[in-house]
Amino acid sequence: MTSWVDASCIIIVFLSLIVLSNYRVAAMIRVFSVQSFVLGLLPFFLHASSISNQDVFIAFVTMVLKAVLVPSILFWAIRHVSMRSEVKPIIGFSSSIIFGAMLIAGVFWVSLSLKLPGKPVSDLILPCSLSTVLLGFMIMVTRTRAVTQVLGYLIMENGIFLFAVSLSDVMPVLIEMGILLDIFVAVFIMAIVVNHINEEFEKNTASVSQSKMGETF
Amino acid sequence: MLTLLILMPFLCALGVFLPVSKDFRLKLFLVVSLCHGLIVASFWKQLPPGEYHGFLVLDSLGLIVLSIISFLFSSVSVFMIGYFKNEPRSNRVFTACLLFLLSTMSLVAVSYHFGLLWVAIEATTLFSAPLISYHRNQQSLEATWRYLLVCSVGIALALLGTFFLAIAAHNVHTLLLPALLKGASSLSTNWMKLSIIFFIVGYGCKMGLAPTHSWKPEAYGQATGMVAVLMAGALTQCPFLALIRISQICNRAGLTEFYSSILIVSGLLSLIVPAMFILGERNIKRAFAYSSIEHMGILVLGLGLGTVGLFGALFHMINNALAKVIMFLTAGSVAQKYGSSGADEVKGVIHIYPMTGVFLIAALLAGTGVFPFATFHSELLILNAAIISKHYFLAAIGVICLAFMFIGIGRIVLGVIHGHPKEPVLAKKENIYMNAAIVVTVMLLISIGLWMPLPLEKLIHNAVTLIGAVYGTV
Numbered sequence: 001m002t003s004w005v006d007a008s009c010i011i012i013v014f015l016s017l018i019v020l021s022n023y024r025v026a027a028m029i030r031v032f033s034v035q036s037f038v039l040g041l042l043p044f045f046l047h048a049s050s051i052s053n054q055d056v057f058i059a060f061v062t063m064v065l066k067a068v069l070v071p072s073i074l075f076w077a078i079r080h081v082s083m084r085s086e087v088k089p090i091i092g093f094s095s096s097i098i099f100g101a102m103l104i105a106g107v108f109w110v111s112l113s114l115k116l117p118g119k120p121v122s123d124l125i126l127p128c129s130l131s132t133v134l135l136g137f138m139i140m141v142t143r144t145r146a147v148t149q150v151l152g153y154l155i156m157e158n159g160i161f162l163f164a165v166s167l168s169d170v171m172p173v174l175i176e177m178g179i180l181l182d183i184f185v186a187v188f189i190m191a192i193v194v195n196h197i198n199e200e201f202e203k204n205t206a207s208v209s210q211s212k213m214g215e216t217f
Numbered sequence: 218m219l220t221l222l223i224l225m226p227f228l229c230a231l232g233v234f235l236p237v238s239k240d241f242r243l244k245l246f247l248v249v250s251l252c253h254g255l256i257v258a259s260f261w262k263q264l265p266p267g268e269y270h271g272f273l274v275l276d277s278l279g280l281i282v283l284s285i286i287s288f289l290f291s292s293v294s295v296f297m298i299g300y301f302k303n304e305p306r307s308n309r310v311f312t313a314c315l316l317f318l319l320s321t322m323s324l325v326a327v328s329y330h331f332g333l334l335w336v337a338i339e340a341t342t343l344f345s346a347p348l349i350s351y352h353r354n355q356q357s358l359e360a361t362w363r364y365l366l367v368c369s370v371g372i373a374l375a376l377l378g379t380f381f382l383a384i385a386a387h388n389v390h391t392l393l394l395p396a397l398l399k400g401a402s403s404l405s406t407n408w409m410k411l412s413i414i415f416f417i418v419g420y421g422c423k424m425g426l427a428p429t430h431s432w433k434p435e436a437y438g439q440a441t442g443m444v445a446v447l448m449a450g451a452l453t454q455c456p457f458l459a460l461i462r463i464s465q466i467c468n469r470a471g472l473t474e475f476y477s478s479i480l481i482v483s484g485l486l487s488l489i490v491p492a493m494f495i496l497g498e499r500n501i502k503r504a505f506a507y508s509s510i511e512h513m514g515i516l517v518l519g520l521g522l523g524t525v526g527l528f529g530a531l532f533h534m535i536n537n538a539l540a541k542v543i544m545f546l547t548a549g550s551v552a553q554k555y556g557s558s559g560a561d562e563v564k565g566v567i568h569i570y571p572m573t574g575v576f577l578i579a580a581l582l583a584g585t586g587v588f589p590f591a592t593f594h595s596e597l598l599i600l601n602a603a604i605i606s607k608h609y610f611l612a613a614i615g616v617i618c619l620a621f622m623f624i625g626i627g628r629i630v631l632g633v634i635h636g637h638p639k640e641p642v643l644a645k646k647e648n649i650y651m652n653a654a655i656v657v658t659v660m661l662l663i664s665i666g667l668w669m670p671l672p673l674e675k676l677i678h679n680a681v682t683l684i685g686a687v688y689g690t691v
Contacts, residue, residue, distance in 0.1 A: 114407075114411075116384065117384060117387045117405060117408075133377065137370070140366075140370065146362065149366060153366065153369055153370060153373070156370070156373055157373055160373060160376055160377050160380065163377070163380055164380055167380065167383050167384060167387075171332050171383070171392070172332075175330065175332040175333055175336060176332075178332075178333070178336035179332070179335070179336055179339075179376070182336055182339040182340055182343065185340075185343050186339070186342075186343055186365075186369055189343055189346055189347065189365065190365055190366075190369075192347075193346070193350070193358065193361055193362055193365060194362075196350065196353060196358055197355075197358045197359075197362065200353070200354065200355050200358055201355070
């Protein structure tokens with residue numbers, strides 16, 4: 001099953017690159033949803049034959065929360081405002097891909113010197129998760145829209161989770177649930193704040209100009 | 218008992234959403250805070266046994282943090298009764314979030330598992346965010362957004378640090394603190410170092426250490442005084458507790474020097490940065506926020522400076538929290554009276570509101586560490602530790618930065634106290650609840666500055682022994 005694990009790791013990194021190079025917010029949210037789904041499948045490939053009930057449960061919760069609920073909250077957050085597309089990122093779309101590719105190369109080079117103790121299933125998990133974290137970070141700092149910044153944060157979290165699936169025995173199920181719940185609540189609160197910001201913005205700019213609505217925030 | 222401590226505020230927070238009156242919510246919050254205080258006070262006699270297979274344990278370190286949290290919530294709950302008399306807006310979400318915050322902060326103080334610790338600290342971020350945007354105008358929403366985003370990312374890095382710690386501890390197979398301490402010698406050094414860096418960046422971000430402090434002036438400047446008290450006094454102690462727990466492991470694993478050198482550098486940065494920015498500040502709350510960054514720097518410095526510094530740091534945790542109560546509650550009461558906390562709008566406080574004027578002077582002295590306030594002693598202890606461990610340069614920079622802070626805050630506060638009001642303000646009566654909360658804290662801070670009670674000294678000594686600092690040339 002190692003080849004399946006490798007393939008999913010690479011797919012996860014590619015999907016983050018797609019989000020980085022995309023400018024339509026709805027498409028970005030869908031790509032994120034697919035990425036979370038792949039992440040949820042990973043435990044089945046990792047512990048193919050001997051998967052425990054715990055792991056099945058966590059994978060299931062991950063998929064429901066991250067691939068279904070979180071995207072629908074984000075869609076709810078963008079439903080009013082004319083924020084269908086990212087306006088002016090700090091770094092252009094084509095140059096962000098080049099930077100992203102350089103980041104990935106850098107991470108793969110650095111992680112050569114990091115040895116996971118024990119016998120890891122796949123050598124790709126560590127570099128792929130670190131690249132996803134950094135790509136998420138990059139989305140966050142180079143995009144100006146609130147929703148895209150949340151997406152960057154979520155992709156970063158996905159990167160961290162990719163790392164976490166390789167060490168399932170240290171975290172009790174309850175705490176892992178707590179981590180997932182925290183992230184879910186975080187997105188929920190962020191969506192509410194985005195909504196408030198939009199309302200406030202519309203109140204203030206309604207008379208000035210309609211076109212600026214929802215920009216910056 | 219520990220479960221009760223966490224569950225009671227949590228259930229009451231859910232109860233707040235029932236259709237009850239505004240006054241009832243305030244009274245409920247007061248009762249819950251006082252009950253919490255009573256339970257914590259009973260722990261001073263006898264520490265309770267651990268619960269849930271050692272996941273929830275209260276040690277003397279946790280007791281210090283828990284007592285700070287409890288005291289701060291009690292004084293804020295008294296202050297709130299006065300504050301909401303003059304505030305027309307609903308307080309439903311506000312009170313609920315405060316109660317959730319009390320519950321999650323208590324969980325931080327008693328959690329003995331690094332994963333659980335992370336979950337609790339992240340939860341404190343989430344429940345404090347809606348509190349900042351209580352006034353719901355554009356600035357406060359922007360401040361909330363910045364706080365949420367910066368702290369969530371920081372905390373996410375700390376989660377990565379937690380997983381790195383799990384890899385370093387792959388022989389131990391758990392992240393429970395006692396097991397980690399026992400197997401400290403078998404931890405993988407390289408992974409441990411990596412995890413330490415992520416922990417400091419992540420939890421440092423939540424504490425507001427420079428250079429990740431940018432959310433602090435915004436958030437404290439926009440939040441009401443009560444929220445700023447809880448954030449500056451109690452919320453920042455939670456990630457600091459996590460850093461202390463890591464130092465416990467480092468001391469056993471022989472990584473003390475590595476850890477303390479990072480702590481000293483980040484502490485020094487957090488001393489210098491606010492000293493640079495304070496002189497240009499024109500808002501009381503924002504100036505106090507810079508002072509909070511400074512104090513976080515002092516705490517981290519103390520943690521990095523061996524046994525004497527550690528004693529100073531733990532003592533400073535308490536003093537800093539009490540000083541923050543005086544500073545931000547006074548600032549909040551000024552802001553409510555004048556409708557602003559900008560130094561240009563607020564003038565002549567001592568002529569119109571004599572009591573509040575005196576409190577502002579007390580806030581200035583307590584916040585900048587002037588005798589007889591106890592902040593003076595703890596800052597002196599930490600400077601002393603720097604000199605004992607032969608960091609003369611560090612001590613010199615520390616003194617200079619503290620002097621800058623004194624000048625900066627003094628300039629704003631004295632300008633606000635004296636001077637002539639722009640237009641004659643109709644003086645409202647001062648509120649007894651608001652003033653009582655501040656007076657009690659001032660007295661407490663002065664009295665532990667003059668005489669340290671024996672139980673407190675014993676508690677801090679126990680905590681220092683627990684951390685097991687054996688480093689430095691002490």
